[in-house]
Amino acid sequence: MNRPSPTASTIAVAPTVTVLPTVDSVRESVRAARASGDRIVLVPTMGALHAGHLALVDRARELGETVIVSIFVNPLQFGAGEDLDRYPRTLDADLEALDAHGASFVFAPSVDEMYPTGAVETRVSAGHVGSLYEGAARPGHFDGMLTVVAKLLGITQPDVAVFGRKDAQQAFLVQQMVADLNLATTIEVVPTVRELDGLALSSRNRFLSDEERLAAITLSEALRTAENTAFEGVAEVLAEAAGAFGDHDAVKLDYLVVVDPATFLPVDDDFRGPATVLVAALVGETRLIDNTTITLN
Numbered sequence: 001m002n003r004p005s006p007t008a009s010t011i012a013v014a015p016t017v018t019v020l021p022t023v024d025s026v027r028e029s030v031r032a033a034r035a036s037g038d039r040i041v042l043v044p045t046m047g048a049l050h051a052g053h054l055a056l057v058d059r060a061r062e063l064g065e066t067v068i069v070s071i072f073v074n075p076l077q078f079g080a081g082e083d084l085d086r087y088p089r090t091l092d093a094d095l096e097a098l099d100a101h102g103a104s105f106v107f108a109p110s111v112d113e114m115y116p117t118g119a120v121e122t123r124v125s126a127g128h129v130g131s132l133y134e135g136a137a138r139p140g141h142f143d144g145m146l147t148v149v150a151k152l153l154g155i156t157q158p159d160v161a162v163f164g165r166k167d168a169q170q171a172f173l174v175q176q177m178v179a180d181l182n183l184a185t186t187i188e189v190v191p192t193v194r195e196l197d198g199l200a201l202s203s204r205n206r207f208l209s210d211e212e213r214l215a216a217i218t219l220s221e222a223l224r225t226a227e228n229t230a231f232e233g234v235a236e237v238l239a240e241a242a243g244a245f246g247d248h249d250a251v252k253l254d255y256l257v258v259v260d261p262a263t264f265l266p267v268d269d270d271f272r273g274p275a276t277v278l279v280a281a282l283v284g285e286t287r288l289i290d291n292t293t294i295t296l297n
């Protein structure tokens with residue numbers, strides 16, 4: 001493995017987290033862990049880990065004794081022309097971080113291991129909500145995401161699987177799938193980790209130029225505006241929050257919407273209660289998403 005060579009001020013320590021490359025090896029490890037009474041917690045990721053992912057691992061460790069982190073860049077959830085090839089792959093650094101955060105196993109399969117026949121005949125449909133917002137911008141994305149999550153749940157059979165709230169639509173769809181298909185896993189959703197200026201952590205932030213990085217805080221600024229105008233009602237929230245996007249040429253708003261967290265459908269103007277504000281924008285070539293919760297009275 002390609003690890004950085006030690007310098008005078010660092011000591012290289014090989015990670016002790018066990019990497020499992022095959023479905024069979026995961027099943028064997030899960031069997032052994034269960035035999036010793038462990039609860040199994042899965043943290044599904046596509047790697048390129050940052051502090052947001054590591055917060056999921058930390059939460060997973062509170063929820064069970066055996067924590068499996070999957071690292072798999074799932075081709076099924078990338079459309080033609082999307083950033084599958086460009087998606088960052090940083091396995092060595094990921095393993096070091098997971099080791100430091102106490103993960104038990106890393107399931108890092110090849111594409112052939114996950115999709116041995118190449119063609120995937122049986123897929124999960126994300127339904128109507130899967131065609132909205134991110135699903136409208138990325139047709140098929142959520143079907144591919146749910147299909148791989150269903151496979152990962154089938155392979156690891158976890159008591160709990162942990163997801164980040166930054167991908168709120170993804171978390172909603174996973175919870176809906178688990179309920180609709182009576183899967184025996186509890187879904188835990190962990191708050192978004194942010195930079196000091198409010199930018200939500202994302203593996204895609206590394207693609208931002210310095211100028212784009214400054215402009216990218218527009219998303220979280222829009223959400224703060226939504227929080228501060230919630231008492232004025234839905235129409236005002238949307239108008240004021242959209243105003244944040246007037247300032248930056250580098251940021252192109254895709255959608256800004258207030259949804260009912262129970263259905264993930266847009267709320268009516270007279271909606272009352274907790275609601276989720278979703279935002280997506282292109283910052284240069286990089287697509288960023290974020291969300292917050294507000295209470296409409």
Ligand code: PAF
Pocket residue numbers: 044045046072074077145148149167170
């Ligand atoms: O959020 C992600 O990183 C991916 O969508 C997931 C859940 C690991 C499925 O590939």
